[in-house]
Amino acid sequence: MIPAAFDYHAPESLSDALALLDQHGEDAKVLAGGMSLLPMLKIRLAQVGHLVDIGRIPGLEYAKEEGGFLKIGAATKEAALERSDLIRSKYPILLDTAAVIADPLVRNRATVGGNLAHGDPANDHPATMLALGASVVVRGPKGERAIPVDQFFRGLFTTALASNEILTEIRIPVPPARSGGAYLKLERKVGDFATAGAAAQVTLGAGGAIEKAGIGLTNAGPTPIKAVEAEKFLAGKRPDDQTLQEAGRLAARAASPSPDRRGAADYKREMARVLTVRALKAAIRRAGGPS
């Protein structure tokens, strides 16, 4: 488990990092927490000429509310998210998510930005960010641009990031009153990728009906999946059991999981359904709705 040789760069500013990426093009790879990239290098599943470590660049680790958004610095560690008072009190769905990523040792190093930028549908944050309607901010030679998360994931390990761009921030619209969210993950053991995972974010109207719902699925296809049909179906409906079950069925229909050691495709699809229903119930409870 020794990687092939590579050059290691540790720039101390974003502009230096961007210059290195621009210089080395496809032969360079951004190293954040390294919790996915390093194992791939060590078992020689991937080889790169240059690693650009963004860990020494100041100003990329934060979680704060500003201008109607929750802004999370891309290099924020999962462990920091777990400890953040803001996240713990106002964004339990993010706490749910961070707390089931790998194990505590990994979470001490793994970053929120890396979890998204790796483009792995088995990662947990993508589903949550899809449910929350987040955007990612990226910087490149031509400056900054924001990409809605539902346009970010292009394929297995492929995102809208260009090889000379760096993801710098995640922006989540601050949810209105009577909102709640939850993330549920079925895993074979702690530290495993999800057999299935479902994130649900709901906002309830004054009358108790669902005003808006966001649903994201983990490891249910080649990219993280936004269960659009289920989201549309729920809008304006009262959250009774029948409705939630139907939403679960619609969400599962959006899933196209591949069979692997975690289970056959039909099992995984069913688990997407079961977890979606359970996540919706938890989200509604947290939004102050009937439990």
Place this chain on the structure above:
Amino acid sequence: MAPKTTAEVGGMGHAIKRKEDPRFIRGQGRYVDDITLPGMLYLDIVRSPYAHAKIKAIRTEQALKVPGVLAVITGETLAQYNLHWMPTLMSDTQMVLPTEKVMYQAQEVAGVIATSRYAAADGVDAVEVDYEPLPVVVDPFKALEPGAPVLRTDKKDKKDNRIFHWEVGDRAGTDRAFTEADVKVTQHIYLPRIHVASIETCGCVADFDRVRGKLTVYMTTQAPHAIRTVVALVAGHVGLSEEKIRIVSPDIGGGFGGKVPVYPGYVIAIAASVVTGHPVKWIEDRMENLQADSFARDYHIRAELAAKKDGTMTALRIKTVADHGYADAAANPSKFPAGLFSICTGSYGFKNAFAEVDGVYTNKPPGGIAYRCSFRVTEAVHTIERMADVLAQELKLDPADLRLKNFIPPEKFPYRSALGWEYDSGNYAGALKKAMEKIGYAQLRKEQAEKRKRGELMGIGISSFTEIVGAGPSKQFDILGIKMFDSCEIRVHPTGKATARFGTKSQGQGHETTYAQIVAEELGIPAAHVEVEEGDTDTAPYGLGTYASRSTPTAGAAGAMAARKIREKAKKIAAHLLEVGEEDLVWELGKFSVTGAPQKSKTIQEIAFAAYTNHPQGMEAGLEAVSYYDPPNLTFPFGSYICVVDIDRGTGEVKIRRFVAVDDCGNIINPMIVDGQIHGGLTMGMAPALLEEISYDENGNIQGGSFMDYLLPTAVETPKWETDKTVTPSPHHPLGAKGVGESATVGAPPAIVNAVVDALAHLGVRHIDIPITPEKVWRILKEKGVAE
């Protein structure tokens, strides 16, 4: 039972803290990979991507161009010294490096020697091997079919893939009992391949001193002395002589049987050191460890149980196909190819039993028994404890009642089993009743009935196992003809402190503590003043090593016997010092005193000093003794475990709500260490029941060859274990002790399976093969129409 010694002396029964822990907790342990010698080179290994393929060419030019790479060793290199094949303990042979074909995925193909680990890894990447794939045989039943490709083409007369056919018991009598039985139940049970996955992988530093002609190997081995003899026998023809071989097992990070075999990596490292004159280090990575090292189980079992209508068990009949991989390389020192599988009659008084096992070659790594269990006992216990529940279900009897009805009663011990073992002691009903009381069995059954009405799934499972450990009596065991005694040498120093050396080797069992307690118990020298040493063949007396829960039954007994020899000499010295006859002396905790005049006494410390300063004329100086203990019988620990599970109807997940373990390992040396052994063993028993499995696809590609898919439980998956004990001493062991290291690994899986099946029994479920994954359970729930 209260300890006989004071807390200060710390003899048997005291829960003293482990003497080895300060160095482990502080990161001051010294493992093989911590050893660095001047001029040391590194070995890394090229492995086969194919499960069965002809090797057409191995091209090393590119590898030799990698800076730092010094040599590439192939089968052809070793063949020059006739070291490309080696014998196994089971009278079979296995390759060190292939010259013609590879037989399993991840098999060693070549060794790269380099000046750093990094260069060696780059060299491995640069070795080019041309393979011609051959038909792969992964299914042992297909391997036995006529016309199946014969795998061991190296054996000239071999016309099929059968390794052995072995049977035990009275076939005719058993058949007759089945004919006459009121009730018969049959069940197929598959126990998959699993791997011990010890925290430290295997490795060695081989150091051949060309000037002295001496080979020192620092090695992850559970049996250093046996390894020394094996090396002398295998490599004698190239000049390695046993007195010039030193095997050192430093601190070992878990063995569980996986560090008994001789792996090709060790041999390549030794050969490389002899050839280069440099020390050579080889350390496996995790994936190599999982993919190529010795495994356990892979038993396809068909079991039948006959009984009377009232539930009295009358006969047991078992037919098994054992998948051994491409060689029979099980580290099984018993004289039986299926090890101690014949303990399958378990805790029950069968009059008739018969078992047969066919060993089969397939394109998988060799091995067979390494998983914290003494040679197929887990397979045996799983079978009988599952069958007890299958029978109870068939007869609509409570599984606890069925067991209580059929247990061998305490007054029948020593008990001769239908398959030939002499059980030393037991009180099975005592253990089960204690477990039932502790867990509240009757109340749980009520709760289950109520939950079933509400559609909730809850199950209760029992396992009342009998273990067989302490290999072993020379009539049943040997390694290359060497009897399976174990040894202890005690030296009491002038100041009354002692050094005790043993032929075993702790890999986490806590020998430095428990052996010191045995010496303390027998001599009254505080355990804190007894330094225990193991693992260096230059200093320790010859022994067969630590596995199969044998250390306490054999070396522990040797410790007591050596201490008693010392006491005999000490008595003579005390008589001399006190100027009385030996017959006037009585021994009490740490001193001899004069009968009727207890104020006249000499402590062991005073006697020790006198042994060097004032011993009787005609007596040799010193106070030391050595004992080689060949046990008269095995020991038979037992216990009853009860597990309660809840099943999630949506996901199929099984949650262990409670698990009560009542163990009986005879007299206890250190209750805290026993508890630790049970806790670890239960976790390692739960693991294959719910999580662990190594399987192969039809091309022989390993599934579960990394920790991504080989699911080792962590603290998160582990329930709270509730332990308790009964004490039924072994009548033949000098301390009344039995082994305990493997009881829980053996006993736990069927308790868990029985609980899950019990939760689903009302739906018509009778058996589930392990590992019981959420998906397996969910498929049953779906089929039965009760999935959420």
